[in-house]
Amino acid sequence: MSAVAISANNERDAGVVEEICGYLTEEPPRSYFLFAGAGSGKTRTLVEVLRRMTGVVEHESGGRLARRLRIYGRSIRVVTYTKNAVAVINGRLGDNDLIGVSTIHAFCWELISGFNDDIREALVAIKQAQLEKETAEAAARPRGITAAKQRDLDEIKADIEAFKLIDVFIYNPDRETHGAGALAHKHVLDATAWLLQNRSTLQTILKDRHPIILIDESQDTMKGILDALMSFAEPRGAGLTLGLLGDHRQRIYTDGHSDLPSLVPVSWATPELQMNHRSQRRIVTLINRIWEAEIEGRTQPASGIQQHPRTEKAGGVVRLFVGDTSLSPKDKVVGERWCADQMRQASGSDAWGQGQYQLLALEHKLVATRGSFLDAYSSMVLIDPNSAAPTGSGENKGPTAVQVLLNELAQLEACVGADGAIDELMATEVFRCFGCLENMPENEAERAKRSDEMRQAIFAFAAASKNPEATVEQVLTPILGANLFEVDHRLSEAFADKSPAPPVPARGEEESKTDRIRRGWCGLFATQWSQLQKYRTYLAGNSVLATHQVVKGSEFLHVMVVMDDKVAGGNKFSYDKIFGGVQLGKSDRENLEKGKETTIDRTLRLLYVTCSRAQESLALVLWSSDPVAALNRITESDWFSEHEFVVIQHPVASLN
Numbered sequence: 141m142s143a144v145a146i147s148a149n150n151e152r153d154a155g156v157v158e159e160i161c162g163y164l165t166e167e168p169p170r171s172y173f174l175f176a177g178a179g180s181g182k183t184r185t186l187v188e189v190l191r192r193m194t195g196v197v198e199h200e201s202g203g204r205l206a207r208r209l210r211i212y213g214r215s216i217r218v219v220t221y222t223k224n225a226v227a228v229i230n231g232r233l234g235d236n237d238l239i240g241v242s243t244i245h246a247f248c249w250e251l252i253s254g255f256n257d258d259i260r261e262a263l264v265a266i267k268q269a270q271l272e273k274e275t276a277e278a279a280a281r282p283r284g285i286t287a288a289k290q291r292d293l294d295e296i297k298a299d300i301e302a303f304k305l306i307d308v309f310i311y312n313p314d315r316e317t318h319g320a321g322a323l324a325h326k327h328v329l330d331a332t333a334w335l336l337q338n339r340s341t342l343q344t345i346l347k348d349r350h351p352i353i354l355i356d357e358s359q360d361t362m363k364g365i366l367d368a369l370m371s372f373a374e375p376r377g378a379g380l381t382l383g384l385l386g387d388h389r390q391r392i393y394t395d396g397h398s399d400l401p402s403l404v405p406v407s408w409a410t411p412e413l414q415m416n417h418r419s420q421r422r423i424v425t426l427i428n429r430i431w432e433a434e435i436e437g438r439t440q441p442a443s444g445i446q447q448h449p450r451t452e453k454a455g456g457v458v459r460l461f462v463g464d465t466s467l468s469p470k471d472k473v474v475g476e477r478w479c480a481d482q483m484r485q486a487s488g489s490d491a492w493g494q495g496q497y498q499l500l501a502l503e504h505k506l507v508a509t510r511g512s513f514l515d516a517y518s519s520m521v522l523i524d525p526n527s528a529a530p531t532g533s534g535e536n537k538g539p540t541a542v543q544v545l546l547n548e549l550a551q552l553e554a555c556v557g558a559d560g561a562i563d564e565l566m567a568t569e570v571f572r573c574f575g576c577l578e579n580m581p582e583n584e585a586e587r588a589k590r591s592d593e594m595r596q597a598i599f600a601f602a603a604a605s606k607n608p609e610a611t612v613e614q615v616l617t618p619i620l621g622a623n624l625f626e627v628d629h630r631l632s633e634a635f636a637d638k639s640p641a642p643p644v645p646a647r648g649e650e651e652s653k654t655d656r657i658r659r660g661w662c663g664l665f666a667t668q669w670s671q672l673q674k675y676r677t678y679l680a681g682n683s684v685l686a687t688h689q690v691v692k693g694s695e696f697l698h699v700m701v702v703m704d705d706k707v708a709g710g711n712k713f714s715y716d717k718i719f720g721g722v723q724l725g726k727s728d729r730e731n732l733e734k735g736k737e738t739t740i741d742r743t744l745r746l747l748y749v750t751c752s753r754a755q756e757s758l759a760l761v762l763w764s765s766d767p768v769a770a771l772n773r774i775t776e777s778d779w780f781s782e783h784e785f786v787v788i789q790h791p792v793a794s795l796n
C-alpha cells in the first residue's frame with residue numbers, strides 16, 4: 141500500500157478537532173458528546189481543541205473565544221477521571237490561564253468550599269434521605285428491623301447530629317482528610333450534586349466562572365453531577381456549554397449513567413472518533429466482535445461505531461485458553477505460565493517467556509490470591525471496604541486506621557538488612573521524619589533510658605519482621621509496647637482488645653459494622669507480616685498484577701487476562717456465563733425480563749476494556765466450571781478462529 145493510502149486511512153478522524161472547535165465557537169455554542177472508543181486518542185483530540193480555543197494554535201473563531209474569556213476573567217474547565225490524566229493534559233497544554241484541568245473532586249470542592257452552611261444543609265438532607273430509605277426498606281423485610289440493622293441506622297443518626305455541630309468543613313481532593321469537619325471524597329461529590337440541584341446561586345457562579353466544561357470519561361462520571369450540569373446546558377444558549385467525552389463500552393464503575401448516549405439531548409452534536417491507534421488489527425477485530433455480540437442475557441444496545449486499526453498495524457496475536465476452574469490455585473498459576481509459553485511461541489516475542497506481560501485479573505480478590513496476600517487484603521476489606529483496594533482514580537493508600545503499618549513500619553523495615561542488622565542512622569531518620577523524636581525527655585538519664593527502650597523495641601521488631609512465619613501481631617507488639625510511633629486510636633484499641641473474632645455471618649445473615657470491623661482486625665493481626673509488603677506494592681500500583689478496573693486508560697504491549705469467577709467471588713461479573721461454561725441464573729433472567737442491566741452486560745464491558753489494553757498480543761485465560769460447554773460455545777461464536785482457542789493441558793508440570 142502506498143504511503144499516501146496509509147496516511148489517508150489513518151487520518152479518517154482528522155476533521156474531528158475542527159468539527160468540535162466549530163460547535164464550541166458557534167453562536168450560541170453547541171454542546172456535544174464525543175464517542176471516542178478505546179485507543180482512539182481522545183486526549184490528543186481534547187488537547188488540540190483546547191489549544192485552538194485558547195489561541196495557542198492560531199484559529200480565527202478560537203482566538204475570538206479566547207479574547208472573550210480573558211475579558212470576563214473566565215476559563216474553560218476540563219474534568220478528568222484521574223490525577224494522572226490531569227498531569228498528562230496539563231503537560232501537553234503547558235502554561236495556559238484560560239484552562240483549568242482537575243479531577244471531579246477538586247472541581248467540586250472548588251465550587252463549594254467555604255459555603256459551610258450550605259454544605260451542612262446538603263449533608264444533613266442527604267443522610268436524612270438515606271435514613272428514611274434504609275428504615276423503610278428494613279421495616280418491609282419479613283424480619284423487620286433487626287438489632288444489627290438498628291445499630292447501622294443509629295450510626296446514620298449519629299452522623300446527622302455530628303454534621304449539625306460542624307462549623308467549618310475541611311477537605312483535600314488529593315488525600316484523606318482527618319480531624320473535625322473533615323469530609324470524605326464521597327461527601328464532597330454528593331453535597332455538590334445536591335447543591336447544584338438546589339441552590340441557584342451555585343449554578344450562577346458555575347456558569348459565570350466556566351461557560352464551557354469538558355468532561356473526560358463521562359460514562360463513569362457521577363450521575364448526580366452530570367445530571368445537574370446537563371440540565372444547566374439546556375436550552376442551548378443557557379450560558380453553559382458541555383462537551384462530554386466517553387465510551388459507554390468502557391463503563392466499569394457504578395457511579396455513571398447506565399446508558400449515557402440515550403440521554404444526550406437530540407440538539408447536541410455527536411462527533412465520533414473511528415480509529416483505534418493503539419492495537420494491532422487482530423485485537424481491534426476482536427473488540428469489535430465482543431461489543432457487537434448477540435449473547436443471551438445482554439440488554440445493552442450494541443450502539444457505537446466499529447473501530448478501524450491503523451493501516452500499518454496489520455498483525456497481532458490473540459489466543460483463548462480454557463482450563464478447569466476446580467484446579468488448585470497452584471496448578472492454575474502453573475497453567476498460566478504454560479499459556480504464556482504458548483503465547484511466546486505464537487507471537488515469537490520473548491517478552492512472554494520473561495514474564496514481561498501485564499496480567500489482568502477480574503477482581504482484587506483474585507489478584508490477592510495470585511499475589512499471595514489474600515489474608516491481608518481480606519482483613520483490610522473488612523476494616524474499610526472503601527479504601528482497601530486500589531481504584532482507578534485518586535490515590536491508593538489503604539485504610540486510614542492501618543497507616544502506621546503501611547508507612548512507618550514499612551520504612552523502619554527497610555532499615556533492617558538481610559542479616560537482621562539495623563542501620564541505626566537510617567532508623568533515626570525514619571523516627572525524625574515522622575516526628576517521633578520531638579518528645580524525647582530533656583533529662584539526660586531519662587533520655588538515655590528512653591533511647592535504650594526504643595533500641596530494644598527496634599531489635600525486637602527487626603527480629604520479628606525477618607521471621608517469615610511472624611504475624612502482624614508479633615511484629616506490632618514491640619512497636620506498640622514502646623510507643624515508637626503515633627498510632628491511630630482504632631488500631632491501638634483493637635490491639636488491646638483480646639476478645640475473639642465474632643463468627644463469620646451465615647449466608648444471608650446481616651452483620652453489624654462493629655462486628656465486621658472486629659473480624660477484620662482479628663484477621664489482620666493473625667496475618668503473616670510478609671503479606672503486608674505484597675499488599676503495599678499492589679496498593680501502590682507497582683505490581684505486575686492488576687485488576688481490570690485499575691488499568692483503565694493504560695496500555696501494554698502484551699496482556700494476559702485471567703478470568704476465574706470462582707476465585708473472584710461476588711456475582712457482579714461472570715466470564716463463564718459469557719463463554720458458556722455457566723448458564724444464566726434466576727436473577728439474570730429476572731433482570732432480563734425487566735430490561736435491567738445483567739451480569740452479561742457488565743462482564744462484556746469489562747472484557748472490552750481489558751482486551752483493548754493490548755497493543756501487540758493478547759492471551760485470554762478462562763478457568764471454567766464446564767470447559768467442554770465453554771469450548772462448544774466458543775466454537776460456535778465468531779470471536780476466535782479454530783487455531784486461536786486452546787485447551788490448557790493438565791498436568792502441565794513439565795514447566796516447573
Ligand SMILES: Nc1ncnc2c1ncn2[C@@H]1O[C@H](COP(=O)(O)OP(=O)(O)OP(=O)(O)O)[C@@H](O)[C@H]1O
Pocket residue numbers: 176177178179180181182183184387390417418692693694695752
Ligand atoms: N492521531 C494519532 N496518531 C498516532 N497515534 C496516536 C494518535 N492518537 C493517539 N495515538 C496513540 O494511540 C494510543 C492510544 O491513545 P490514547 O491512550 O490517548 O487513547 P484513549 O482514547 O484515551 O484510549 P482509552 O479510552 O482506551 O484509554 C496511544 O499510544 C497514543 O499515543
